[in-house]
Amino acid sequence: MDPLASxxxxxxxxxVTAIAVDDATGEVLMVAAMNEQTLRMTLxxxxxxxxxxxxxxxxxxxxxxxxQRVKSLWLDCDGDVVLLRVEQRGGxxxxxxxxxxxxxxxxxxxxxxxxxxxFDPAQVYGR
Amino acid sequence: MDPLASxxxxxxxxxVTAIAVDDATGEVLMVAAMNEQTLRMTLxxxxxxxxxxxxxxxxxxxxxxxxQRVKSLWLDCDGDVVLLRVEQRGGxxxxxxxxxxxxxxxxxxxxxxxxxxxFDPAQVYGR
Numbered sequence: 317m318d319p320l321a322s323x324x325x326x327x328x329x330x331x332v333t334a335i336a337v338d339d340a341t342g343e344v345l346m347v348a349a350m351n352e353q354t355l356r357m358t359l360x361x362x363x364x365x366x367x368x369x370x371x372x373x374x375x376x377x378x379x380x381x382x383x384q385r386v387k388s389l390w391l392d393c394d395g396d397v398v399l400l401r402v403e404q405r406g407g408x409x410x411x412x413x414x415x416x417x418x419x420x421x422x423x424x425x426x427x428x429x430x431x432x433x434x435f436d437p438a439q440v441y442g443r
Numbered sequence: 444m445d446p447l448a449s450x451x452x453x454x455x456x457x458x459v460t461a462i463a464v465d466d467a468t469g470e471v472l473m474v475a476a477m478n479e480q481t482l483r484m485t486l487x488x489x490x491x492x493x494x495x496x497x498x499x500x501x502x503x504x505x506x507x508x509x510x511q512r513v514k515s516l517w518l519d520c521d522g523d524v525v526l527l528r529v530e531q532r533g534g535x536x537x538x539x540x541x542x543x544x545x546x547x548x549x550x551x552x553x554x555x556x557x558x559x560x561x562f563d564p565a566q567v568y569g570r
Binding site (some may be wrong): 317319322333335337341342343344346347388389390391392393394397399410411412414417418419420421422425426427 | 444446449460462464468469470471473474515516517518519520521524526537538539541544545546547548549552553554
């Protein structure tokens with residue numbers, strides 16, 4: 317059976333939520349979306365391919381080299397979220413150069429940047 | 444400044460994605476949504492309160508006792524996903540009685556249930 321038949325793409329207009337987790341540390345790196353096409357591309361390539369409302373098919377890291385090698389794929393109970401355990405090339409998933417997109421922590425009512433800077437976005441993406 | 448001013452509720456019709464992670468192990472437990480109201484309730488109560496399209500305000504575990512004590516709150520780079528590190532009372536976040544909603548792993552093209560059963564949903568939710 318096609319494993320994608322277990323997914324529910326109807327709740328968000330053809331999209332499922334996709335979470336990327338660092339396979340080595342378990343840290344949540346980022347959250348994006350996939351449609352059926354980009355999930356199939358992800359399985360074929362073995363690298364995360366998301367769907368972005370602004371850019372369409374988004375093979376993450378294609379330009380920067382900071383691709384995400386998929387080590388395992390997981391599905392939630394109601395089939396509308398996939399979780400990818402990945403090897404993050406370049407060490408950081410976030411366009412800001414942080415390891416994780418979740419680098420802001422709420423402390424005493426304000427967001428504090430506690431993220432680790434692992435690359436310089438100006439160098440990776442150019443100006 | 445109101446920390447919620449850093450959030451972008453506009454992308455998904457008043458909702459942000461909310462990820463609950465086990466604070467002790469780092470395991471991703473579940474993914475749901477919050478609106479501004481339930482995020483404020485979460486901060487006030489110190490327990491996860493989600494927004495469900497079907498049930499509205501959803502104070503998770505209110506009936507079962509399996510609440511999620513919020514240990515820390517994190518925000519992603521573009522402000523449309525919050526991550527909660529929680530203490531999961533009762534040991535399991537999923538309505539199936541599994542520890543995590545992500546209990547299906549893709550192996551050789553099919554989903555395999557590898558999740559740990561931590562409670563009996565028939566006992567917890569009644570019949």
